[in-house]
Amino acid sequence: MTDKDKPPLKKKHTKEQTERVIPKRQPKPLRSGQSIVPRETVAGTALVFVIAIMTFLACLTLGAVSMVKDSAAKWQNDISREVTIQIRPFDDLEMEQAIRDASQIALAFDGVSKVTALNDKETARLLEPWLGAGLQLDELPVPRLLTVTLNDGKRPDFEEMRKQLEEKVPGSTLDDHRTWVDRLTTMALTMVAIGTSVFLLMMAATITTVIFATRGAMAGNKDVVDVLHFVGADSRFISREFQNHFLIMGLKGATCGAVGAIILFIVLGLWSSSSLATPEGDQISALFGTFALSWSGYFWMIVVLIVVAFLTALTSSFTVRRQVNNLQNYRKN
Amino acid sequence: MISFENVGLRYGIGREVLSDLSFQVAPNSFQFLTGPSGAGKTSLLRLMLLSLSPTRGLVKVFGKEAASIKPEQMPIIRRKIGVVFQDFRLLDHLTTYENVALPLQVRGKMEQDYRQDVRDLLDWVGLGDRMHVHPPVLSGGEKQRAAIARALIDQPDVLLADEPTGNVDPPLARRILRLFIELHRSGTSVVIATHDLSLMDQYDARRLVLNSGRLQIYD
Numbered sequence: 001m002t003d004k005d006k007p008p009l010k011k012k013h014t015k016e017q018t019e020r021v022i023p024k025r026q027p028k029p030l031r032s033g034q035s036i037v038p039r040e041t042v043a044g045t046a047l048v049f050v051i052a053i054m055t056f057l058a059c060l061t062l063g064a065v066s067m068v069k070d071s072a073a074k075w076q077n078d079i080s081r082e083v084t085i086q087i088r089p090f091d092d093l094e095m096e097q098a099i100r101d102a103s104q105i106a107l108a109f110d111g112v113s114k115v116t117a118l119n120d121k122e123t124a125r126l127l128e129p130w131l132g133a134g135l136q137l138d139e140l141p142v143p144r145l146l147t148v149t150l151n152d153g154k155r156p157d158f159e160e161m162r163k164q165l166e167e168k169v170p171g172s173t174l175d176d177h178r179t180w181v182d183r184l185t186t187m188a189l190t191m192v193a194i195g196t197s198v199f200l201l202m203m204a205a206t207i208t209t210v211i212f213a214t215r216g217a218m219a220g221n222k223d224v225v226d227v228l229h230f231v232g233a234d235s236r237f238i239s240r241e242f243q244n245h246f247l248i249m250g251l252k253g254a255t256c257g258a259v260g261a262i263i264l265f266i267v268l269g270l271w272s273s274s275s276l277a278t279p280e281g282d283q284i285s286a287l288f289g290t291f292a293l294s295w296s297g298y299f300w301m302i303v304v305l306i307v308v309a310f311l312t313a314l315t316s317s318f319t320v321r322r323q324v325n326n327l328q329n330y331r332k333n
Numbered sequence: 334m335i336s337f338e339n340v341g342l343r344y345g346i347g348r349e350v351l352s353d354l355s356f357q358v359a360p361n362s363f364q365f366l367t368g369p370s371g372a373g374k375t376s377l378l379r380l381m382l383l384s385l386s387p388t389r390g391l392v393k394v395f396g397k398e399a400a401s402i403k404p405e406q407m408p409i410i411r412r413k414i415g416v417v418f419q420d421f422r423l424l425d426h427l428t429t430y431e432n433v434a435l436p437l438q439v440r441g442k443m444e445q446d447y448r449q450d451v452r453d454l455l456d457w458v459g460l461g462d463r464m465h466v467h468p469p470v471l472s473g474g475e476k477q478r479a480a481i482a483r484a485l486i487d488q489p490d491v492l493l494a495d496e497p498t499g500n501v502d503p504p505l506a507r508r509i510l511r512l513f514i515e516l517h518r519s520g521t522s523v524v525i526a527t528h529d530l531s532l533m534d535q536y537d538a539r540r541l542v543l544n545s546g547r548l549q550i551y552d
Contacts, residue, residue: 036438038426227422230382231483232412233439234405328404330386 037224037245043217044249047312050213051253052260054206055308059261059301061202065195066297072188080181083158085115085146088171095144102146102169109161111154118145203304210308214246214315218323225323235324243317250312251305258305265293334360334491334522335381340390342376349388350376352546358491358524363517365533366526368543374526375419377543378493381524382416383407395490412440415489415521417497421480423468429475430455430464433482440487447486454482458512459505473500481509491522498532506532 038044085106087098103115118126123142124135131140150156162174221242228238269292335358342351351373358364358381366374379385380392383399392399394410402410423432430451431438437447455464458478468476477500484492492513498506510532517523524541527533533540540551 036424036427036435038424040426223422224424227424227435228439229408230384230411230416230418230422231436231439232408232487234408237439325404327384328407330383330399330402330404330407 035245036228036241037221039245041217041220043220047213047217048249048253048256051210051250051308051312052256054209055254055257055305056260057257058199058202058206058304058308059258060264061195061199062300062304063261063265063293063297065192065199066300067293068195069188069192070294070297072184072191076181076184076188080177081150081152083148083150083174083176085148085165086143086173086175087146087169088143088173089141090171093171098169098172099144099146102165102172105164105168106146106148106161109156111151111156112148113151114149116147116149118147206308207311210250210311211315214312215319217246217249218242218316218319221320222323225320226327229324229327235321235328238324239317239320242320243313246316247309247313250309253312254305254308257308258301262298262301265297269293334358334362334395336391336393337380338391338393340380340387340392342373342380342385343388350546351380351387351543351548354390354548356541356548356550358522360490360522361517361520362539363514363523363536364525364539364541366524366541366543367528367530367533370528372543373546374528374543375495377548378416378495378524378526381491381493382414383410412436412487413490415484415487415492417477417480417484417492417494419495419499421468421476423471423476423479423483425468428465428467429460429471429479432468432479433464433486435483436487451482451486454486455479458482458509474502474505477501478505478509481512485512485516488516488519489521492516492524494523494525496527497525498527498529503531507535510535 085102087093087095087102089095099117103117106112106115123144126145127135127142158174158176165172165174225238225242228241273292337354337356340351340354341349343349354377366377368374376385380387381394383392383394383402386392386399394402395413397410423429424435427435433455434444434447434451437451438444452461452464455461458481460475460478460482463471463475468479471479477497481494481497484494494513497513498509501509506529513523513525514536525532542549542551
């Protein structure tokens with residue numbers, strides 16, 4: 001056997017020799033720049049697409065639920081921050097004195113910030129849809145309304161207030177809007193519960209789709225796992241390679257979906273605020289407030305993004321570990 | 334190094350494809366595994382590679398009973414066994430260089446430490462000018478040589494080669510055989526599954542002949 005025929009085994013080179021030789025003998029790159037797990041595959045591209053769509057839908061649902069929750073809380077808060085005192089006129093009742101008395105009684109209670117009596121003009125405007133314009137209140141026995149504004153987080157003793165008003169201001173009644181508040185609370189809680197259920201179903205669908213899409217993409221990499229195993233890679237090395245690769249894919253898809261949803265909410269918010277004076281804008285703001293998503297809404301969208309990306313990575317890691325464990329388990333072969 | 338005692342193998346509920354196999358692959362030995370097509374050469378190689386477990390009998394690898402090897406110990410065993418698959422099993426998205434360097438990469442070695450060794454080995458198997466291309470553009474013979482280089486790069490204790498000269502011309506087949514002989518001389522046990530009689534005639538070595546699932550040994 002000549003030297004030429006001898007294989008170059010056990011031949012070691014110093015670092016200096018390697019560096020000296022390579023520039024002369026390396027006309028093209030030896031490395032493709034690819035990771036061990038192939039990047040550009042049809043299944044991989046489809047997976048990114050599926051993740052993007054599902055994350056987008058999940059974020060839309062989350063944003064809608066967040067807006068409904070915020071709006072419901074706002075309605076509830078607005079209506080529960082005011083109570084009304086109504087004074088019915090009698091023949092011998094001095095209305096202005098009765099209004100002053102009622103105001104003093106209300107203001108004496110802890111938790112009341114101010115009392116505003118609707119003046120004749122405001123009362124007339126309130127009744128205009130039913131009784132027409134140019135109404136003379138002196139000619140009609142129209143009850144007068146006092147709006148009692150409450151401090152945030154404090155509720156006065158309404159029973160005691162009602163009792164004192166009945167004693168000291170005849171013909172007065174206190175409406176604390178409890179019936180409306182209870183109805184609104186029930187409606188708001190129902191809407192939030194329905195929205196949360198829809199979001200949870202959406203997340204379940206997203207998780208299931210991402211898991212199956214990831215497993216589908218993993219199926220195309222079975223040969224890669226086999227080869228890595230037969231050249232001596234341990235399960236930790238193989239699962240780490242796949243986990244990193246699929247984490248990047250998950251992040252790509254989920255970022256596209258979440259950023260798409262965030263942009264959509266920002267655009268709708270801008271459109272809503274720019275069309276406040278129009279009939280469409282009024283309709284939308286009646287239902288959704290200003291159509292503005294709160295910071296917590298955006299925060300939870302980022303959480304969805306991260307969850308989806310990590311879920312993709314974990315699914316790939318779990319799938320590849322199971323495959324490698326089957327290969328490594330001699331009894332199962 | 335590898336020993337079989339009364340090993341039998343059947344797939345599913347069919348008849349035994351390998352029966353009562355008892356032999357040893359000794360350290361620093363060289364043997365051809367031969368027999369007609371369908372005789373069970375690839376199945377026997379898979380049993381030696383531990384990618385199949387026998388239906389009956391005892392298989393020992395590096396002094397350990399195969400059935401007692403824990404999953405986490407399997408990569409360490411695999412690193413001692415080089416394998417050349419009949420269908421090459423090269424990764425199409427990696428270059429020839431990267432494919433050959435893969436066993437070293439998964440062992441955590443730094444590229445600057447093995448770059449020259451990989452280049453030298455690829456030069457020797459005649460792929461010096463093809464190391465930057467991807468397997469889909471290699472010919473069958475070139476893929477074969479890349480697969481052989483990958484099996485040899487970390488100088489395993491045992492080399493199992495399934496039809497390693499099946500896709501190459503006679504001069505290159507002789508050269509590859511000389512590579513295996515040289516590897517054997519450097520301390521590696523070599524098992525070459527082949528039905529190429531002319532290849533076996535070029536080197537006087539032990540022959541394991543499979544016929545109808547039974548093994549005859551010609552030392």
